[in-house]
Amino acid sequence: MDILIFQAVLAASVLVFLVPKKFMYWTSLLFTSVLIIISSTWAVQAFATGDIISREFFFEFWDQKPVFVIDKLSAFFVLIINFTVLTGFIYARGYLAPYMKKKSDIALSIHFFSLIWLHSSMIQATMLRQGMAFLLVWELMALSSFLLVIFNGEQKTVLRTGINYLVQMHLGFGAILIAFLIVKQATGVASFDALPIYFQEHNNFWLFLIFFFGFGIKAGFIPLHTWLPRAHPAAPTHVSAIMSAVIIKVGIYGILRVLTHVQSSFLEISILILVISIISGLMGVILAIFQHDLKKLLAYHSIENIGIIGIGIGVAVLGKYFDNSSLIFLGLGGALLHVLNHSLFKSALFYSAGSVLQATGTKNIEQLGGIVKKMPATAMIFLVSALAICGLPPFNGFISEFLIYNGVFQNLTHAGYANSLASISIIVSLALIGGLAIFCFTKAFGVAFLGVSRSSFPTPIKERPLSMLLPGVLIIAVILTIGFFPAPFFQLVQSIQSEFSFVDGYAAPEITSYTLSQIGKINLIFALVVIGLLVLRWVHQRSVSVRQGPTWGCGYTAADYKHQYTSTSYADNLRQIVQPLISFKKDYKGFEEAEIFPEPKTFETHGDDKIEVKLIVKPINWLKDQLPKAGLAQTGSINHYLLYPIIFMIAIGLLTYFGII
Amino acid sequence: MIPLLLIFITALFFPGIIGKTKAIFSGRKGASILQPYRDIVKLFRKGSVYSDNSSSIFQFTIPVYIAALIAAVLVLPFGYHAGFISFEGDFVFFAYIMALARFMMIIAALDTASGFEGMGANREAFYSMLVEPAFFVLLGTLAMFTGFDSFYDIFANLHFTSYFSVLVAVIAAYLLAQICLVENSRMPVDDPKTHLELTMVHEVMILDHSGFDLALIHIGNALKFGIFGLLIANCVIHVEWGAEIVYPLYFVTQVLFAVSIATIESFRARNKMAFNSQYIINLSAISLLLIFVVLIINNNL
Numbered sequence: 001m002d003i004l005i006f007q008a009v010l011a012a013s014v015l016v017f018l019v020p021k022k023f024m025y026w027t028s029l030l031f032t033s034v035l036i037i038i039s040s041t042w043a044v045q046a047f048a049t050g051d052i053i054s055r056e057f058f059f060e061f062w063d064q065k066p067v068f069v070i071d072k073l074s075a076f077f078v079l080i081i082n083f084t085v086l087t088g089f090i091y092a093r094g095y096l097a098p099y100m101k102k103k104s105d106i107a108l109s110i111h112f113f114s115l116i117w118l119h120s121s122m123i124q125a126t127m128l129r130q131g132m133a134f135l136l137v138w139e140l141m142a143l144s145s146f147l148l149v150i151f152n153g154e155q156k157t158v159l160r161t162g163i164n165y166l167v168q169m170h171l172g173f174g175a176i177l178i179a180f181l182i183v184k185q186a187t188g189v190a191s192f193d194a195l196p197i198y199f200q201e202h203n204n205f206w207l208f209l210i211f212f213f214g215f216g217i218k219a220g221f222i223p224l225h226t227w228l229p230r231a232h233p234a235a236p237t238h239v240s241a242i243m244s245a246v247i248i249k250v251g252i253y254g255i256l257r258v259l260t261h262v263q264s265s266f267l268e269i270s271i272l273i274l275v276i277s278i279i280s281g282l283m284g285v286i287l288a289i290f291q292h293d294l295k296k297l298l299a300y301h302s303i304e305n306i307g308i309i310g311i312g313i314g315v316a317v318l319g320k321y322f323d324n325s326s327l328i329f330l331g332l333g334g335a336l337l338h339v340l341n342h343s344l345f346k347s348a349l350f351y352s353a354g355s356v357l358q359a360t361g362t363k364n365i366e367q368l369g370g371i372v373k374k375m376p377a378t379a380m381i382f383l384v385s386a387l388a389i390c391g392l393p394p395f396n397g398f399i400s401e402f403l404i405y406n407g408v409f410q411n412l413t414h415a416g417y418a419n420s421l422a423s424i425s426i427i428v429s430l431a432l433i434g435g436l437a438i439f440c441f442t443k444a445f446g447v448a449f450l451g452v453s454r455s456s457f458p459t460p461i462k463e464r465p466l467s468m469l470l471p472g473v474l475i476i477a478v479i480l481t482i483g484f485f486p487a488p489f490f491q492l493v494q495s496i497q498s499e500f501s502f503v504d505g506y507a508a509p510e511i512t513s514y515t516l517s518q519i520g521k522i523n524l525i526f527a528l529v530v531i532g533l534l535v536l537r538w539v540h541q542r543s544v545s546v547r548q549g550p551t552w553g554c555g556y557t558a559a560d561y562k563h564q565y566t567s568t569s570y571a572d573n574l575r576q577i578v579q580p581l582i583s584f585k586k587d588y589k590g591f592e593e594a595e596i597f598p599e600p601k602t603f604e605t606h607g608d609d610k611i612e613v614k615l616i617v618k619p620i621n622w623l624k625d626q627l628p629k630a631g632l633a634q635t636g637s638i639n640h641y642l643l644y645p646i647i648f649m650i651a652i653g654l655l656t657y658f659g660i661i
Numbered sequence: 662m663i664p665l666l667l668i669f670i671t672a673l674f675f676p677g678i679i680g681k682t683k684a685i686f687s688g689r690k691g692a693s694i695l696q697p698y699r700d701i702v703k704l705f706r707k708g709s710v711y712s713d714n715s716s717s718i719f720q721f722t723i724p725v726y727i728a729a730l731i732a733a734v735l736v737l738p739f740g741y742h743a744g745f746i747s748f749e750g751d752f753v754f755f756a757y758i759m760a761l762a763r764f765m766m767i768i769a770a771l772d773t774a775s776g777f778e779g780m781g782a783n784r785e786a787f788y789s790m791l792v793e794p795a796f797f798v799l800l801g802t803l804a805m806f807t808g809f810d811s812f813y814d815i816f817a818n819l820h821f822t823s824y825f826s827v828l829v830a831v832i833a834a835y836l837l838a839q840i841c842l843v844e845n846s847r848m849p850v851d852d853p854k855t856h857l858e859l860t861m862v863h864e865v866m867i868l869d870h871s872g873f874d875l876a877l878i879h880i881g882n883a884l885k886f887g888i889f890g891l892l893i894a895n896c897v898i899h900v901e902w903g904a905e906i907v908y909p910l911y912f913v914t915q916v917l918f919a920v921s922i923a924t925i926e927s928f929r930a931r932n933k934m935a936f937n938s939q940y941i942i943n944l945s946a947i948s949l950l951l952i953f954v955v956l957i958i959n960n961n962l
Contacts, residue, residue, distance in 0.1 A: 369774070370714075370716075370774075372716045372717065372718055372772075373716050376716075376717060379718075383718070383768075387761065387764065390760070390764065391757060392757055392758075392760055392761040392764060393732075393754060393757055393758050393761060398754075398757055402750060402753055402754070402757075405750060405753045406749055406750040406753065406810070409749075409750055409753070409800075409801065409804050409810040410749065410750075410810055412801055412804045412805045412810070413804050413805065413807075413808045413809060413810050414808060415805065417956060420805055420952070420956065421952075423801070424798060424801055424802075424949075424952055427797050427798065427801050428794045428797065428798060428945075430797075431756075431793045431794045431796075431797040431798075432790075432793065432794055434757070434760070434793065435760075435789065435790030435791070435793040435794075436790055438760055438763070438764055438786060438789075438790065439786045439787065439790045441764075442764060442767040442768060442771070442782065442786050443786075445768060445771075446767065446768055446771030446772075446779075446782065447771070450716065450718060450768060450771045450772040450774070451714060451771060451772065451773070451774035451779075452714050452774045511749060512749075514748070515748040515749050515750065518746050518747075518748040518751075519748065519754060521746060522732055522735060522736070522746045522754065525732065525735065525746075526728055526729065526731075526732040526758070529727075529728035529731050529732065530721075530724055530725050530728040533724035533725075533727060533728055533877075534721060534724050536724075537720075537724055537873055537874075540705070540873050541709065541873065544706070544707065544708035544709070544872065544873075545708035545709075546708055546709050546710075546711070547708065547709070547710045547711070548710070548711055548712075548713050549710045549711070549712065549713065550712065550713055551712040551713070551714050551715075551773045551774055551775045551778075551869055552712075552773075552775065552868045552869055553775065553777075554777055554858045554868070559775065559776070561774065563774075563775070563776035564774050564775070564776060564779055565771065565776060565779025565780065565782070565783060569779075569783070570779070570783050573783065573784070573787050573938070574787060576938075577938060
């Protein structure tokens with residue numbers, strides 16, 4: 001019955017095109033809420049009972065009735081997707097308000113319609129097992145998100161970005177299709193459920209590699225990431241938040257789903273995942289540091305966090321190879337918890353960035369500054385999420401990174417040569433990623449929100465309405481809950497691990513729940529000390545004189561906003577170290593000889609992604625040069641075209657005469 | 662609670678000892694070793710001046726900074742006394758809560774819109790980012806060497822594992838001392854007595870702090886010395902030794918640590934700014950070498 005409602009709502013979503021503008025938001029919110037309630041009920045049921053919930057469709061697709069199968073892994077992702085889409089919808093109320101007048105009815109209808117379908121296709125992708133049905137919703141997901149990205153398609157760059165996104169998503173689609181066809185060829189069934197049979201009889205690595213390529217494009221692993229830093233800033237903010245928080249996680253879901261069935265080649269698979277994840281983590285955060293566009297900076301951080309999730313997954317697979325249960329459980333637990341954590345703080349970061357964008361009209365942090373005084377609530381949401389994304393206690397990001405660290409350190413205590421070197425390199429990369437993330441977010445928060453404004457804005461900057469703050473507040477409530485009471489959340493992700501076939505036969509380390517409750521305890525003490533000190537300070541300040549004065553300029557009295565550190569100068573000392581990894585361009589035209597009265601000059605620097613240039617742009621440019629050469633025969637004159645079949649016939653005759661074919 | 666008490670006691674005298682030693686080396690009589698605390702008490706009595714540019718962020722960063730340092734102290738063990746809270750991987754918590762403290766200092770500096778403070782903040786973020794791997798590799802190596810992964814178990818078992826434990830302990834103590842110098846922005850990375858804001862790291866970040874906040878920052882600095890001194894003492898001390906050796910040894914270690922910092926600061930010049938990153942990366946390189954030493958000792962190579 002519930003599945004009937006589910007599909008009826010999806011069918012009814014076309015109503016969005018019929019209702020007048022002012023009801024559009026509420027209609028689509030109603031539809032989405034129904035979908036959220038139904039799918040969440042399934043998910044909660046799957047967790048509560050431990051059973052696999054299945055719901056069969058009422059119609060056939062590709063000769064069989066598709067079935068929603070909700071095990072705990074699916075349920076986990078369904079819940080994350082539902083929460084993020086819900087906050088996204090709340091945020092969209094305020095964010096879309098200025099567009100309500102500007103945009104035509106049809107543009108808004110398409111937007112809301114795509115939003116409903118994006119949500120439904122994401123949850124369906126995590127629930128469907130049959131290959132063809134899965135690929136269909138996978139395609140729907142790409143198409144609906146494409147339509148959402150090009151919401152501001154009247155800008156040429158946005159449209160180009162959208163098309164870039166669409167093309168790359170289809171590369172991924174192609175890879176997954178090939179992978180399913182290989183499975184079908186070998187087992188007769190194209191479905192995730194056929195993977196155990198396939199993996200039993202064939203090499204696990206190559207099929208996994210193809211799946212990893214397909215899902216990895218969605219997840220945004222380097223070097224499959226190039227769509228991500230473009231599409232996220234181009235999309236409207238609630239869409240960027242949903243993209244960054246959950247669409248890329250559906251890619252992670254795909255990888256995990258395949259991984260649940262993998263039975264051998266653990267070493268190769270773990271090396272593949274670890275190497276790519278470490279590169280993604282480090283390069284993602286390094287590239288983020290050189291961005292001036294706040295949303296692009298956050299997009300690169302998504303790559304970094306996908307890297308951390310990947311490191312967790314890789315650690316778990318490595319643990320299977322080394323036969324080490326702490327690596328398996330803590331790696332996988334950390335990765336899964338980080339999926340949840342990242343969806344929380346990343347969407348909150350995007351919401352605050354979007355609020356700043358809407359209030360000031362720019363997302364270039366070099367022009368911002370001092371936002372915290374005008375929009376204190378937005379700034380606080382940004383700050384807490386930034387602390388969480390840096391993995392700092394007492395917030396949730398620390399818990400998931402701690403689990404991965406803890407797994408690796410536990411493994412180190414009785415590791416052999418290869419094992420300990422692998423562990424140390426994972427630790428070094430995690431530590432570096434953590435340090436760089438702090439570097440990046442002190443920059444982003446410090447330059448954009450603190451200090452004084454670097455430019456004047458046409459309209460006064462005001463705090464955003466409640467609908468744009470509420471999502472952030474909700475998310476921070478969850479962030480704090482995970483930070484202070486981590487043990488239940490770990491148990492939740494630990495129960496998911498029973499879905500992985502390679503985890504069978506290993507006992508979960510018992511000590512972790514105790515460890516996590518200790519962390520919760522020390523976090524609480526920390527919070528109490530903070531409160532105590534703040535009260536003490538408040539009391540103290542009442543008894544002494546407190547004055548305002550100019551910032552100490554070290555003797556220089558004419559200091560102004562131009563003397564502040566900028567995003568570029570903050571990143572400069574790092575630039576000297578990572579020079580080989582990133583290409584920097586300077587846009588500057590010097591003075592000309594005959595220039596007696598110099599024109600105003602501008603100077604700009606851009607940090608670009610060298611991996612993209614070397615691995616993607618150059619080969620494609622080479623192909624573009626080479627392909628026209630194949631057109632040599634295409635002369636355009638009809639006598640040549642008549643000649644070709646004659647040559648062909650003669651060649652065939654000769655070849656058969658001499659018995660070659 | 663023992664480690665907490667020990668740190669507070671030594672932190673009380675640490676900056677004074679450094680100051681006194683430096684004074685003696687430069688041929689002055691120097692202030693009493695309690696002078697830093699007279700200064701702090703004086704600051705507590707004073708009022709505050711806040712920059713016009715600073716925001717609400719500036720009002721809570723320093724209390725959070727101190728609270729984070731106190732939370733870091735809570736996981737530290739001493740000899741056979743486990744930390745107030747001890748769990749597997751507590752050193753990860755230690756490193757990250759110290760990073761939280763740093764984060765707060767950095768954003769407080771950026772909040773004042775001063776170019777100088779931005780410069781200090783930037784350097785602080787950069788150097789601490791570079792030093793992070795050294796600490797983690799060091800702790801990873803110790804975990805590998807002892808077979809345990811919490812502060813308490815690592816230090817409790819450090820000297821039971823092998824005859825070569827002294828070698829590992831000495832290198833670990835050296836690295837911890839160096840990390841402490843970077844964390845606390847002392848020589849050769851930064852000169853606390855420099856008079857030029859352009860070359861400062863820590864001092865320039867706190868130009869706009871006054872009164873209560875500045876007092877807390879001074880306490881925080883002393884605490885950081887106490888924390889690292891305790892870690893170094895833990896490397897030296899054998900758990901089975903009795904209290905009559907352990908406590909005097911602890912204080913001797915702390916005093917020696919303070920004196921050696923003062924000696925370094927009296928007799929060498931600070932690094933060129935551009936040379937600092939290389940200097941800090943060297944620490945990670947040394948700790949990476951330590952891994953191979955431990956692999957050889959544990960017969961794993």
